[in-house]
Amino acid sequence: MIWLAWRQFRTQAITAAVALAVVAIVAAATGPGIASAYTSSGLPGCHTSCATDASNFFVGLNRLDLLLYFGSFLLMYLAPALMGIFWGAPLIAREVETGTHRIAWNQTVTRTRWILVKLALVGLAAVATAGLLSLIVTWWANPISHAALSSGGQVSGFVPRLDPPVFDARGVAPLGYAAFAFALGVTAGVLLRRTLPAMAVTLVAFAVIQVLVPNLVRPHLLPPTHVTEPLNFQHRPIGANVNAATGQLAGLQLAGPVAKPGAWVLSDVIVTPSGAKLPNVTITPSGAELTVPPKACTFGAAGPGPTGPHDCRSVLAAMHLRQSVTWQPASRFWPLQYIETGIYLVLAAGLGWVCAAQLGRRRTA
Amino acid sequence: MTNATAAIEARGLGKRYGRRWALADCTLSIPAGQVVGLVGPNGAGKTTLISLATGMLAPTTGTVEVLGGAPASGPDQLARVGYVAQDTPTYAGLSVADHLRLGARLNPRWDAALARDRIGQLGLDLKQKAGKLSGGQRAQLALTLALAKQPELLILDEPIASLDPRARREFLQVLMNAVAEQELSVVISSHQVADLERVSDYLIVLVDSRVRVDGTVENLLATHHLLTGPRREAGSLPASLQVITESHTGRQSTFLVRSSEPIVDPAWTAEEVSLEDLVLAYLGHAAGSQNQMLEVN
Numbered sequence: 001m002i003w004l005a006w007r008q009f010r011t012q013a014i015t016a017a018v019a020l021a022v023v024a025i026v027a028a029a030t031g032p033g034i035a036s037a038y039t040s041s042g043l044p045g046c047h048t049s050c051a052t053d054a055s056n057f058f059v060g061l062n063r064l065d066l067l068l069y070f071g072s073f074l075l076m077y078l079a080p081a082l083m084g085i086f087w088g089a090p091l092i093a094r095e096v097e098t099g100t101h102r103i104a105w106n107q108t109v110t111r112t113r114w115i116l117v118k119l120a121l122v123g124l125a126a127v128a129t130a131g132l133l134s135l136i137v138t139w140w141a142n143p144i145s146h147a148a149l150s151s152g153g154q155v156s157g158f159v160p161r162l163d164p165p166v167f168d169a170r171g172v173a174p175l176g177y178a179a180f181a182f183a184l185g186v187t188a189g190v191l192l193r194r195t196l197p198a199m200a201v202t203l204v205a206f207a208v209i210q211v212l213v214p215n216l217v218r219p220h221l222l223p224p225t226h227v228t229e230p231l232n233f234q235h236r237p238i239g240a241n242v243n244a245a246t247g248q249l250a251g252l253q254l255a256g257p258v259a260k261p262g263a264w265v266l267s268d269v270i271v272t273p274s275g276a277k278l279p280n281v282t283i284t285p286s287g288a289e290l291t292v293p294p295k296a297c298t299f300g301a302a303g304p305g306p307t308g309p310h311d312c313r314s315v316l317a318a319m320h321l322r323q324s325v326t327w328q329p330a331s332r333f334w335p336l337q338y339i340e341t342g343i344y345l346v347l348a349a350g351l352g353w354v355c356a357a358q359l360g361r362r363r364t365a
Numbered sequence: 366m367t368n369a370t371a372a373i374e375a376r377g378l379g380k381r382y383g384r385r386w387a388l389a390d391c392t393l394s395i396p397a398g399q400v401v402g403l404v405g406p407n408g409a410g411k412t413t414l415i416s417l418a419t420g421m422l423a424p425t426t427g428t429v430e431v432l433g434g435a436p437a438s439g440p441d442q443l444a445r446v447g448y449v450a451q452d453t454p455t456y457a458g459l460s461v462a463d464h465l466r467l468g469a470r471l472n473p474r475w476d477a478a479l480a481r482d483r484i485g486q487l488g489l490d491l492k493q494k495a496g497k498l499s500g501g502q503r504a505q506l507a508l509t510l511a512l513a514k515q516p517e518l519l520i521l522d523e524p525i526a527s528l529d530p531r532a533r534r535e536f537l538q539v540l541m542n543a544v545a546e547q548e549l550s551v552v553i554s555s556h557q558v559a560d561l562e563r564v565s566d567y568l569i570v571l572v573d574s575r576v577r578v579d580g581t582v583e584n585l586l587a588t589h590h591l592l593t594g595p596r597r598e599a600g601s602l603p604a605s606l607q608v609i610t611e612s613h614t615g616r617q618s619t620f621l622v623r624s625s626e627p628i629v630d631p632a633w634t635a636e637e638v639s640l641e642d643l644v645l646a647y648l649g650h651a652a653g654s655q656n657q658m659l660e661v662n
Contacts, residue, residue, distance in 0.1 A: 105421065
């Protein structure tokens, strides 16, 4: 049975191997350049205030490196989906469509064994492919990940590895995604018995799940850290946006949120003493911006500048604002990776069981 | 020729799709040790019966046993039954040699020499992809796969329905040779009596899930007569004659009757009945609609 499963999967396996080889060659050709740029950027020896070194490193990356970096995300998101669509969905549906399951189920092999061998062989291939891809991409992007951590997330597009776009494309999580997408495809094929609809359903369902999990599930896999502390302006820089035409104050910039290098910030808001969220506030990695300044906040005669916004400082101080931050610390990267991968693997196994049970019980003609 | 266990034994067997019964309350016993033709119009439930017997479907009601065991209940049961499905599916992307390898890997009782010889006799190219074979060649490949497995019972579901006359003849020839060599029980279904006439020892006519008539071909032919004589009503015939069909003209009556005794009444002209006419009579329709009903789907 293993022979038949392999014989049917051979072409796809070779395609995947070729694709992996291409990725490996590209990574091997461009990776060392990025690594040496990192070494010479001063970041390896930097322990505090490394944002400038990090910025320099990012600026030094060439156009191809950037293309590959962002392309690697596309690759990591697409790979599990493609394996679900092209390996999972047709696995059983194609047999039922062409009637070849009538051959397979009438050899001296029970259909439970038939489906389990197919699931195991192709499923393991999907997990192995995703694993190798993740290994290559994680290794290749390692200097960029370190620089992103050092930059404190202040270089746009380069976020620390715990943030969703990067988290999904690193470590062991892609293995779980691949196993799950594959099992999802097989299940859709078993239930719909038609390849094309099964492929479409797999794509849509997997995409929806991949959007929902990072937003709704992952933040709660481990209890996040939460801090609410007074927003103290006395020792923090404060900037102002002034409408050039009218001279009116158009906004305030409050620097320096709670420093959490590499953290995945789930929520960061400024609240009033009553606990209500202060409206018209945009929180960025570098601080908070009040797009509508508090009433009675003026700049005095001196206008904007280092000595200007004293009045605003006291107005803000009188408001007793607090900053409320919820985040997953950087140290949670591997625990979250293992938990999420485990969940996906369990779901994949469950779907595999559904397929086997379905074929055994409601037999298809 | 009779065997203690039946090839297929169905009791109250039914299969429902939604609200439609594809097979309802079917009770029949198909004897082992011979070539049994299962004939009936499209929709009579032949394919459903065979799908249930091969375990491709699970019954809605009733039970079916094949060679005394539950269909597809385990490797041992699977090994005993060979199945050539309708339209004789093969793996389009796999070569003829791959199919033989598949058979060898998946069947402990596989007879590699037999498979090779058959493919050789058929003149099939081992490297040819099954998807590029003609319909007749594909059917032969499917048959080879089922035969080399060395089953005790071979079930064929309308294997030649889509083949041209020459391919039909060749397929049946190969089948008959195999039956002679391998001592197989065979159940072969068709909606055309002519296909089965030359190969069957035993015939079952299935209409609307029910056995309309069954028996050895020899017995069926010996006990059915076409009687022509002066006009009279069916009720006035002797009780030993079972009237299957009747037709009347002004002065003449024609009856197709079943009788275990020879027809001796000199008032009648008794003729032999062909198997095809006999079956058509049991299908219970006028000649015109019979042909229509029995056309290829």
